Amino acid sequence: MQWQLAVAEQRLRFSRDLHDVMGRNLSAIAVKNQLAGELVRRGRLEAADDVRRLAEDSLRGVREVVRGHRNTGCAQRTGG
Known part of the structure; x- marks a missing residue:
């Protein structure tokens, strides 16, 4: 039951x-x-570059969140 709470959190x-x-x-x-x-x-025309950069930064942010989630999840499953 404790692991279910940890997973939910x-x-x-x-x-x-x-x-x-x-x-x-x-x-x-x-x-x-x-x-x-x-x-x-x-x-x-350079105005479009600002939106592109922001979208790329957003994608990096999502990847960081996912990477952190995967690393935390792996550490919890292996006990580390």
């Missing part, structure tokens, strides 16, 4: 971490994408 932590990273970043991507679209229409 780990899942809750993972979902909170993922929500924190993705909620903030997806909102920023949506807003910046609208702005970049307008700037590109006005000839400022």
Whole structure:
């Protein structure tokens, strides 16, 4: 029963971490994408780079959360 509680707590932590990273970043991507679209229409093509960088940073953030979750999960299963 103790391991079930540990698994549930780990899942809750993972979902909170993922929500924190993705909620903030997806909102920023949506807003910046609208702005970049307008700037590109006005000839400022570099504006799209900002959205691309933010999306790449978001992807890195998700990978870090997942990597941390996997490492923690492996350590718990092996007792380390």
